[in-house]
Amino acid sequence: MSFLTSSNHPTVAEGDTVMIYIDYSTILAAQIDLSAKQSVIHTKKGPVSLKNLIGHRYGTKLTCKSGYVQILQPTPELWTKTLPFRTQILYLPDISMIVMHLDLKPGSLVGESGTGSGSLSHAIARTVAPSGHLYTFDYHDVRVQQARKEVVQHGLEDIITVQLADVYENGYGTLENHLDAVMLDLPMPWLAIPHAKKALKKGGSRVGSFSPCIEQVQRTCEELKKHGFSDLVTLECLMRPLEVKVMNMNSWQPPEVRAAGVDGDRRPKTPFSQISFSTAIIPKEVPGHSGFLTFASLF
Numbered sequence: 001m002s003f004l005t006s007s008n009h010p011t012v013a014e015g016d017t018v019m020i021y022i023d024y025s026t027i028l029a030a031q032i033d034l035s036a037k038q039s040v041i042h043t044k045k046g047p048v049s050l051k052n053l054i055g056h057r058y059g060t061k062l063t064c065k066s067g068y069v070q071i072l073q074p075t076p077e078l079w080t081k082t083l084p085f086r087t088q089i090l091y092l093p094d095i096s097m098i099v100m101h102l103d104l105k106p107g108s109l110v111g112e113s114g115t116g117s118g119s120l121s122h123a124i125a126r127t128v129a130p131s132g133h134l135y136t137f138d139y140h141d142v143r144v145q146q147a148r149k150e151v152v153q154h155g156l157e158d159i160i161t162v163q164l165a166d167v168y169e170n171g172y173g174t175l176e177n178h179l180d181a182v183m184l185d186l187p188m189p190w191l192a193i194p195h196a197k198k199a200l201k202k203g204g205s206r207v208g209s210f211s212p213c214i215e216q217v218q219r220t221c222e223e224l225k226k227h228g229f230s231d232l233v234t235l236e237c238l239m240r241p242l243e244v245k246v247m248n249m250n251s252w253q254p255p256e257v258r259a260a261g262v263d264g265d266r267r268p269k270t271p272f273s274q275i276s277f278s279t280a281i282i283p284k285e286v287p288g289h290s291g292f293l294t295f296a297s298l299f
């Protein structure tokens, strides 16, 4: 099944990548390949036979030895949570910022380097489909081979082209004045800026760069300005989840309130009474820094 399928009640078929929901913190991706050696996945809920999943509707709960697992349709979000790591990857908060700041939409033509583990690539592909295209480049042969294999397994071959190239040296191949956006997730993004400029359309196209260190950001921004990019913005995406909960607290009662009592003679014996109220708790720590995102426009 393609990651782009929008059918309401699809069933699991051979060749599908399925998401097996074990519990809130554990989801596994599995390839339904009857010729492969691994035909059973061992989970904390018990063994799951991949062959037995075929024909079940996505969303089905399957009873196991200790509870149940649920079979979910693949999505870019679930893939980011389950993919086999080959490199550091981009996670959902940064990915959502990238999709928005690069102004990606169906029909967009996008360049990406490096491909890495393909986490960002899947989100871009879903956004630009059905008429857009992602050209993703990496200079690591094994990663390119693996990414190509997954692109086919996930039914994305019409949307993603994976190319083996060193973008510092060779840029974006034959792409010239062609792309609406370029995203860089490279150790030295400043070396790719002149090539990105060549590949981008003039007249409001966008470039983005992800870097863990501020020194990388500084060099990238200098290079962007040198090559005539404008509207530079650098941001960091930090999640601050708030917990809304009911709190109980002792509240001091002034003497006149105590004298009036509550229910006739059931007067409070202490100057305090308990009150309950809803509040939002701010976390003591915010989950750590992933990297800085820099965006700019080319006119």
Ligand SMILES: C[S@@+](CC[C@H](N)C(=O)[O-])C[C@H]1O[C@@H](n2cnc3c(N)ncnc32)[C@H](O)[C@@H]1O
Binding pocket: 087, 088, 089, 090, 113, 114, 115, 116, 117, 118, 119, 120, 121, 137, 138, 139, 140, 143, 165, 166, 167, 168, 169, 185, 186, 187
């Ligand atoms: C951090 S990973 C990218 C992860 C990716 N954004 C993801 O979400 O899965 C960086 C990748 O850039 C590739 N890379 C580094 N230098 C490169 C270059 N000069 N040309 C092409 N790819 C390069 C590496 O091989 C690596 O796979």
